[in-house]
Amino acid sequence: MSVDLRLMRYVIAIADAGGFEGAAEALHMTQPPLSRQIGSLERELGVQLFHRRPTRPTEAGLVFVESCRRILRETEQAVERVRLIGGAGKGTVRVGYTVTTAFEEMPKLFAAMREHHPGIDVDAREAWDTELTGALRDREIDVLLGRLVQIPSGHRTATIRRDPLTAVLDVGHPLADRPAVALRELRGETLRFFPRAVAPRYYDGVLAALGASGETFDVWENRLPGLRTLGSALSGRDFMILPSPLREHLPPSMVAVPLLDELPVIELQLAWPRDAPEAVGALVHTARRLARQEGWLPGRVTGRARTYKTGPEPAP
Numbered sequence: 500m501s502v503d504l505r506l507m508r509y510v511i512a513i514a515d516a517g518g519f520e521g522a523a524e525a526l527h528m529t530q531p532p533l534s535r536q537i538g539s540l541e542r543e544l545g546v547q548l549f550h551r552r553p554t555r556p557t558e559a560g561l562v563f564v565e566s567c568r569r570i571l572r573e574t575e576q577a578v579e580r581v582r583l584i585g586g587a588g589k590g591t592v593r594v595g596y597t598v599t600t601a602f603e604e605m606p607k608l609f610a611a612m613r614e615h616h617p618g619i620d621v622d623a624r625e626a627w628d629t630e631l632t633g634a635l636r637d638r639e640i641d642v643l644l645g646r647l648v649q650i651p652s653g654h655r656t657a658t659i660r661r662d663p664l665t666a667v668l669d670v671g672h673p674l675a676d677r678p679a680v681a682l683r684e685l686r687g688e689t690l691r692f693f694p695r696a697v698a699p700r701y702y703d704g705v706l707a708a709l710g711a712s713g714e715t716f717d718v719w720e721n722r723l724p725g726l727r728t729l730g731s732a733l734s735g736r737d738f739m740i741l742p743s744p745l746r747e748h749l750p751p752s753m754v755a756v757p758l759l760d761e762l763p764v765i766e767l768q769l770a771w772p773r774d775a776p777e778a779v780g781a782l783v784h785t786a787r788r789l790a791r792q793e794g795w796l797p798g799r800v801t802g803r804a805r806t807y808k809t810g811p812e813p814a815p
Contacts, residue, residue, distance in 0.1 A: 504574065506540055507567035509533060510548060514564045518554040525796060575788065579615055579781075589618040590778035595631040596623060597645035597698070599741070602748040604660065604767060605644060611789045612782060619778050628698035635770060641779050643770045644786075646742060647701040650770045659786050660767035660795035664708055665743045665755045669733035672754075679757040682714040689737040690716040704765065705740055712760040742767075767795075 512522035519537075523530040541548050548560035556564055592612075596605040605623060612621050624640065628648045634640045636651035643650070650656060666685065668675045674684060690709075695702040709716065719737065733739070733753060742765050746755030769786055771779050790796050 502540065502543070504571065506536065507571055509536060510540070510560075510564055511567055511571070513537065513549060513554065514556050514560070575784075590776060591620040591622055592642060592778050592782050593622045593640045594624065594642045594644060594782070595634050595640040596625055596643075597628055597631065597648060597701075598625065598693075599646050599701075599745065600644050600767065601625050603744050607793070608644070608782075608786055608789060611785050615785055616778075616781050619781060621782070628701055629696070635772075638772070641771060641775060642782060644767070645701075646765050646767050647698075647704040648768075648770070649700050650768075653773060654770045655773055655775075657769045657783055657787060658766050658796070659769060659790040660744075661764045662742045662744055662767070663758070663764050664705065664740050664762055665746055665757055667733075667739035667741050667746075667749065667753050667755050669735065670752055670754050672733070672735050672738070674756065675754050677756055679759050681759040682709060682712045685716070685738055686714060687736075688716065690718045691733065691737050691739050692718050692720055694720045694722070708762045708765070709740065711762055 509522070509526065512526050513519060513533075516522040516525055519530050519534050523533045526533065537548065544563075546559040547557050548563055549556055594605070594608075605625075609621055609623060612619060624634075626634070628645060631640065631643050631645060632649045632651065635643045635654065666680055666682075674680050692702065692705075706718070739753075741755070743755070743757075749755060769783055771783065
């Protein structure tokens with residue numbers, strides 16, 4: 500049995516997820532074949548790579564995991580160098596990204612592309628979800644980056660981040676200094692949101708996530724849509740719900756407070772046509788590597804921590 504790159508990725512996934520179940524989910528496979536292949540690999544190597552129950556790397560496993568990381572990193576670098584020489588590292592990729600990705604993910608992806616693929620120009624465009632869905636379908640953009648965006652049929656997708664939702668309060672709110680809050684403590688308050696018309700699937704997904712707790716809220720839709728203006732008038736009787744990465748980008752007048760409720764997590768995904776040019780493949784590859792480097796993909800989503808993700812458009 501040869502130790503190929505696929506097996507190395509399996510070993511790394513188990514170490515990162517802290518178990519076989521979480522690794523199988525992250526790898527989009529079932530657990531039994533993953534366990535069998537790791538068992539075969541251990542017999543081939545003559546060493547045990549993982550302790551079981553709980554799952555954790557053995558001393559030999561730690562050495563093997565770090566070696567696998569180095570080999571995969573060097574392989575990726577070699578592939579990129581060859582692509583640059585062969586011309587695959589040239590061209591333009593038109594990326595459409597949603598409002599929630601404008602603060603962290605898109606800037607980091609843009610910087611990573613400049614570092615690893617300087618010959619590829621990234622033409623980035625921020626817009627609302629409904630506009631980007633149409634732009635991807637009509638080939639006005641090559642790649643869509645967003646949370647809970649409707650994806651036209653016939654496109655490929657890749658998850659690059661999973662995050663919980665967090666409550667956002669005015670600093671003067673009675674609960675603003677709490678380490679965490681339950682949604683029932685916000686009962687009777689108003690949820691401030693952007694209009695459903697600009698991002699219907701995201702809007703419905705967030706409300707469905709809140710509804711999983713059994714709580715419902717009146718919604719105030721801002722007529723001046725945008726995260727930069729949404730919370731400008733927060734008070735002690737209203738709140739916002741945002742993906743947790745945005746807590747680092749709030750103005751001083753607002754504070755993010757984690758939720759105690761076990762709500763579904765929200766996925767951030769890329770979408771692109773199946774016949775996309777090689778420059779698009781370079782961006783997707785860079786985004787996946789960035790997700791690993793930043794720790795954006797916790798490997799395990801179990802129990803009540805369901806996942807809400809981008810989906811294809813319904814059939815006409």
